[in-house]
Amino acid sequence: MKGINIVFQRDIKELLKTSIFKIVSIIFALVTVAASLILVFVLRKQDIFSNEYSKSILELIIGLISYFIPLTILMTFIWSFANFMVINEKARGNIESLLATPLDPKDISKGKSFAVFLPAYIISSFSYLIILLSLNFAVIFPKTGEFLFPPQALLIGFIINPIFFMGLLFIIVVFSLAANPDIAIAPSFIVGFGLMLGIPLGLATGNISILSWSFVLWCLAGAALIWIILIFSFRLLSKEKIILSSRGA
Secondary structure, three states: OHHHHHHHHHHHHHHHHOHHHHHHHHHHHHHHHHHHHHHHHHHHHOOOOOOOOHHHHHHHHHHHHHHHHHHHHHHHHHHHHOOHHHHHHHHHOHHHHHHOOOOOHHHHHHHHHHHHHHHHHHHHHHHHHHHHHHHHHHHHHHHHOOOOOOHHHHHHHHHHHHHHHHHHHHHHHHHHHHOOHHHHOHHHHHHHHHHHHHHHHHHHHOOOOOOOHHHHHHHHHHHHHHHHHHHHHHHHOOHHHHHHHHOOO
């Protein structure tokens, strides 16, 4: 644990200083405010609260927010930073110096992964929470007299999606260390775009109900699968493989 903390503290300090991190954070802050204002404005103008399906419509909107806000933010951080530290370490030759210490390769990969995941999760959770609270306090409660916080949405937005993408991030970092960082991140594009396209298609065809417990279980199963793959991928990590990959072998 001490080794993980050493790598984590060093990498997160370096990450927070980068211009791209500041730009991405500002963009998501603006998107969060804009999305909250637009959703509140549009829903206030709609005559959906007078019909019997109003709760179902609102639950669908919250379900979409709970899935796609964390997905978008976490995937953006993965694509932007998952192999960022590893590429820098290999380019500057620092990776071999790091491996010369008593640090275990697994601890290095975990420290680097947490350095990216933690700020991503904080921004994702705040963004999701702000939009959710804005809808409830500005629209749903004034119109219906009750708050709407579906437990399925909270589980997906705050727990299951982050666990899934944390596992995906760990896998990318492991493969970035043991092989080519540019190739290691490629599968995440398939996963990310697959979810961005597949979930709306499933909703449109009626095969997915985004706030059903069966969908929550499928998401949980996907997260479990990612972590099983991660456990096996740790076998690829060795000091020899990392050094060879940094030298282009």
